[in-house]
Amino acid sequence: MWSADQKSVVIVELTMPWEENIQCAHERKKLKYEELAQQCRQNGWRIHLYPVEVGVRGFAGTSLMRLCRDFQIRGKAQSQFVRAVAEEVEKSSFSIWIKRKSRSWKQSRDDCVGGRAERSTLSSRRPEAYRI
Numbered sequence: 482m483w484s485a486d487q488k489s490v491v492i493v494e495l496t497m498p499w500e501e502n503i504q505c506a507h508e509r510k511k512l513k514y515e516e517l518a519q520q521c522r523q524n525g526w527r528i529h530l531y532p533v534e535v536g537v538r539g540f541a542g543t544s545l546m547r548l549c550r551d552f553q554i555r556g557k558a559q560s561q562f563v564r565a566v567a568e569e570v571e572k573s574s575f576s577i578w579i580k581r582k583s584r585s586w587k588q589s590r591d592d593c594v595g596g597r598a599e600r601s602t603l604s605s606r607r608p609e610a611y612r613i
Contacts, residue, residue, distance in 0.1 A: 500536035539567035
């Protein structure tokens with residue numbers, strides 16, 4: 482989400498790691514957007530980055546609770562939101578598991594080495610493609 486008038490942008494990215502890798506996934510996503518966030522700040526934008534992790538078996542980490550808090554989602558609405566996100570993650574991870582042997586899926590390199598995140602590229606696009 483962004484507002485050109487207020488020069489403000491909110492980035493939310495949901496990641497579905499194994500529960501044991503939630504912290505590593507969080508650090509990896511923060512690193513992934515570090516350069517983009519810096520470019521935004523240099524251009525006078527306020528950036529709010531929310532890397533959100535929900536484990537493949539539906540465990541909602543603290544990052545989802547922080548998102549709820551900052552977006553003022555509380556009480557029953559928060560419970561319903563967290564439950565809905567967790568259920569969607571479980572469904573999605575099950576779909577991926579079912580297709581795990583499909584030849585159309587490429588296996589990617591794990592960016593988490595030795596329990597710590599390492600910088601990975603955003604994509605094959607040049608950094609200019611992400612400028613606001």
